[in-house]
Amino acid sequence: MIAKRWVRGVVGGAVAAGVLAAAAGCETPPAPKAAPGPTGAPRQTPAPSRSPSPAATAPEPAPEPCPEGGVRLVEGSGDAVMGLRLEGYRLVNCGTDAYVLEGYPQVRLLDKQDQLLEVTVGHGSAPITSEVPAVDAPPERVTLAPGQTASMALLWRDRITDVSVPPVEGWVLEVTPKPGAPRLGLRLTRPVDLGNTGRLGVGPWRR
Template structure:
């Protein structure tokens, strides 16, 4: 897939780096036609995204007691930002194996609903036409070498809008990711849904080396 090219389907490719504080502040956010309903109150209270300007939480990719999946890498939720209808969400891929792991470009992904059915969504490289530039999403693809214990980040962007009342709003509650060609597919249960409304678009960035934990 070429950056900026969008297509209708249930399978996409995306990646990027952890969400930067204030990344949405520079985005030109056009007036929202109508905000889509968010997750249920219980979910919102338990796992609400931080508002813009707050440091995003770092994922617990290296949590003890978890077996390293086949393939030697583990996927985890990262931090996120929300401004009006705009969403920016990060994920991390940890090398939990014993050998080096190389990434380049974009992974292959699927978004699943609560019933584990594929969500139909148009995916593309970069933040357009969803919003103006988001650095982590619009960064050029590069080769990322992960030593054992190191992580790579990916970033996604979308809008939670209802633009047509006759089209049901949809949410993704699980993420299926194939980090690179030939690698085993990983499934991540999400605590914060990808609440697309009925926009049907998801912007994605490339794999990037994650910032070291402090």
């Protein structure tokens, strides 16, 4: 009797162990862990590029107003040989009407302090030098339509004849184009350096 009970106990335990093992084999395995993400910094999305704003356009300078009388005096080109100076100046009709010139302009010089200089002004090249066509041409009538230009020439020598007399330099040219017209002033970039000769030759208006 004892042997039979022991056999049944062994068999029953084996069966129970088999059932538990089968039950354990039927359990659903756990889901795998997710793979770790990249360890670097998160990727930045580039910001949309902005087109450069257009550069601010510098305002154009306002045009110089036309002087009273409707004409403007402009410094021209010059020539210098052995102390002899020849400078050209232009008169521009910046008005709206025709401008008539005839003969010689009236000319005077001022220094850097705008003080009037004592200068002997004559028509033509004598007695400064021999004949110069730009200065010794005969006067003629010149009519300037709006925008047109006439010219005149000045002639002088830069020479020191007396060391006791200080040299003269004109830095402002004042011109009366014709009798009764307003006087025009022009600050020069090149002086009228007369030395101490004190003489200035003026040519007529030319087209």
